[in-house]
Amino acid sequence: MRLRHPAGAPLHLSYCTNVHAAEDLDGIIAQLDTYATPIRARLGTGVLGLGLWLAAPVAAALAADPALRARLRRELSVRGLEVVTLNGFPYRSFQDPVVKHAVYHPDWTTDDRLTYTLDLALVLADLLPDDVARGSVSTLPLAWRDPWNGGMADLAARRLDRLAAGLAAVESATGRVIRVGFEPEPGCVVETTGQAVTRLADVDRDRLGICLDLAHLACAWQEPAAALKELSLAGLSVVKVQLSAALESADPDALREYAEPRFLHQTRNAAGEAADDLDEAFGRRLPGPWRVHYHVPVHVTPPAPLATTVPVLRAALAELVGGPRPLCDHFDVETYTWGVLPPALRPATPAQLAAGIAAELDFARAELHHLGVTS
Structure with missing residues (x-):
C-alpha cells in the first residue's frame, strides 16, 4: 500500500510472501490469485505491496531472462500489485518441514550468496514501479555465529565490496537504485545494532545498510530509540523495516505449545541468558520473562500469561515515522510462521490465511495512521 508521511514523503507498506511455499514462477504467479x-x-486498496520472496533458482532464471521479468511485472500490474522490496534472507526451501539452521546457508562467505543477492537486485530493478525512487533487498546478518573467525570475516568483507560494486553496476545499467539491508538476528554474527555498527563498519553506506526486524530487536531486549540512535551515529541507514512481533511470557511453561520442528526459535530472557531454540530453553530452565523469536500475527493479542512484543513495534514506529521526516520508507509485515502456529490458531484454508494477512496489514496501516501517516 502507498502511504504518505506528514512531511509529504511516500511510504510503502507490504507483506512478505516468504509465508508461501512456491519456488517457481508459475507457482509464484498462482500465489497472486490465491492470496x-x-x-x-479485503483492504480496499487500489494497489497492494508485496515484499516478494524469490528462491534462488527462480531468481537466477528471472535475472537471466528479461522476458520473464517483463512477464512477472505484467502479472503483478494487472492484479493491482507492486513490489519495491524483496526478501533475500532465505535462499530456498523456506517452508520445508525442517528449516532451522539451514536458513543461514549459504552465508556471506560464499559466492552463492553474492550471486543470489545480485540476481535479486537485477530482478527488482525491472519490477520497481516507474515512480518509485529506490528498491530494497533484505539479507542475512553475514552468517550464523558458529563457526566464525577472522578468515571468514575477511571473506565476507570482500564479498560485500563486490556486492556494492554489483549494485552500482545495476544502477548504471537500469537507472534504478537498489539498496541491501543486513538483518540483525539473535544467534547470528550480527545480533544487535551494536554488532552491526562494529561488524559492518567498512561497508559502502550509500548502497548497504540495515534491515530492522522489530521482532528481532525485541528479542535482543533493545530499546528502539537507543538502537536507532546508535545506527544513525554510525551512518548506517535503515534500508527496510520488517513489521513483526515476537512472543513474550513471564511464565515460560505457557510457551510449550509453540515449540515446533520447522523454524529456529531463539529465546532470551531479560537478564541476557539465551538459548538457540525453545526446546533448549526449556531444558536449561532459563528464568523468565522470555522473549522468543517466533513471529506471531501482529494484530493478535494472545491470552495471558502470553503476550507479544507489539509495544516494541509501536515504540519503533514512533521513532521511525513520528519525527519531522521518516527514517525509512519501506515497511514489510513479515509473519512467516502461520503454518506452524498451534492448531487452534493456524489457518485451515488459503482463504483463512489471506484473511489473517489482511488483518495484519490493516493493523499496521492503523498504527501508521495513528502517527499521522495518511493513505
Whole structure:
C-alpha cells in the first residue's frame, strides 16, 4: 500500500510472501490469485505491496531472462500489485518441514550468496514501479555465529565490496537504485545494532545498510530509540523495516505449545541468558520473562500469561515515522510462521490465511495512521 508521511514523503507498506511455499514462477504467479488479490480486496486498496520472496533458482532464471521479468511485472500490474522490496534472507526451501539452521546457508562467505543477492537486485530493478525512487533487498546478518573467525570475516568483507560494486553496476545499467539491508538476528554474527555498527563498519553506506526486524530487536531486549540512535551515529541507514512481533511470557511453561520442528526459535530472557531454540530453553530452565523469536500475527493479542512484543513495534514506529521526516520508507509485515502456529490458531484454508494477512496489514496501516501517516 502507498502511504504518505506528514512531511509529504511516500511510504510503502507490504507483506512478505516468504509465508508461501512456491519456488517457481508459475507457482509464484498462482500465489497472486490465491492470496494477494483477495488481500487487496479485503483492504480496499487500489494497489497492494508485496515484499516478494524469490528462491534462488527462480531468481537466477528471472535475472537471466528479461522476458520473464517483463512477464512477472505484467502479472503483478494487472492484479493491482507492486513490489519495491524483496526478501533475500532465505535462499530456498523456506517452508520445508525442517528449516532451522539451514536458513543461514549459504552465508556471506560464499559466492552463492553474492550471486543470489545480485540476481535479486537485477530482478527488482525491472519490477520497481516507474515512480518509485529506490528498491530494497533484505539479507542475512553475514552468517550464523558458529563457526566464525577472522578468515571468514575477511571473506565476507570482500564479498560485500563486490556486492556494492554489483549494485552500482545495476544502477548504471537500469537507472534504478537498489539498496541491501543486513538483518540483525539473535544467534547470528550480527545480533544487535551494536554488532552491526562494529561488524559492518567498512561497508559502502550509500548502497548497504540495515534491515530492522522489530521482532528481532525485541528479542535482543533493545530499546528502539537507543538502537536507532546508535545506527544513525554510525551512518548506517535503515534500508527496510520488517513489521513483526515476537512472543513474550513471564511464565515460560505457557510457551510449550509453540515449540515446533520447522523454524529456529531463539529465546532470551531479560537478564541476557539465551538459548538457540525453545526446546533448549526449556531444558536449561532459563528464568523468565522470555522473549522468543517466533513471529506471531501482529494484530493478535494472545491470552495471558502470553503476550507479544507489539509495544516494541509501536515504540519503533514512533521513532521511525513520528519525527519531522521518516527514517525509512519501506515497511514489510513479515509473519512467516502461520503454518506452524498451534492448531487452534493456524489457518485451515488459503482463504483463512489471506484473511489473517489482511488483518495484519490493516493493523499496521492503523498504527501508521495513528502517527499521522495518511493513505
